[in-house]
Amino acid sequence: MSNNAPSQKYRASCHCQLITYTVTLSPPLDDLDSWVVECNCSICARNGYLNVYVQNECIEFEGVGLESDMVEKYRFGKQRVQHYFCSRCGSSLMAESIEPGFYEGVKALNVRMFHDVDVQLLQRRQVDGRNL
Template sequence: MNITNASRKYEASCHCQLVRYSVTLSPPLEDLDSWVVECNCSICARNGYLNVYVQNECIQFETIGLDNELVEKYRFGKQRVQHYFCSRCGSSLMAESIEPGFYEGVKALNVRMFEGVDVRTLQRREIDGKSL
């Protein structure tokens, strides 16, 4: 087992820079023990999400937060997860559970919003989100 305490801070934003934030990941995306989730649910598949699941306290919003009226919210299916989009450029930012006890305190961040990350090099794990 490879035990690491390494972490890295990533800058992220929507395409138009209206929503900017940073996130600290441990291990960093470049670490051999790190991976991103490729979900097969209808919204993740259509939008090409590659997600990392991060504790809320690891995310720092630098401009507007998710509660701002310029951030669009969307739920579908079982209404368990809320997705967030920039209202100006349409970028798919992140998602979070709104159901108590279901991934509480965690956000699924779309790594495609991270600056300077080549998503082709990331290790991926597929999950069956259609069944959630």
């Protein structure tokens, strides 16, 4: 993320607000150069993920982090991506690669967890995650 580029902080949480975090995006979601990923893999399609890919250092957890026993982890298929869910309300929070060299240092955040974001207004890009 460039220091001169426009950026915006977003508050995000699971439905029950047990897991809360702040995300800094550059460009902001309302920028014409910004878009979210709509993936066709089975888990993204079933859970309605709309993802943005963010460097780990742009995410700040407040209290409960991903290593807490309040966060459920799930892998499937080729076992290269780990998905995170709130253990209390079941919200689909994010995913990250656990395979070295495959999207290392990045998390795919579900923007449906972001507060005060109208997902209907976001530009979308289709990704063939089914064949990754």
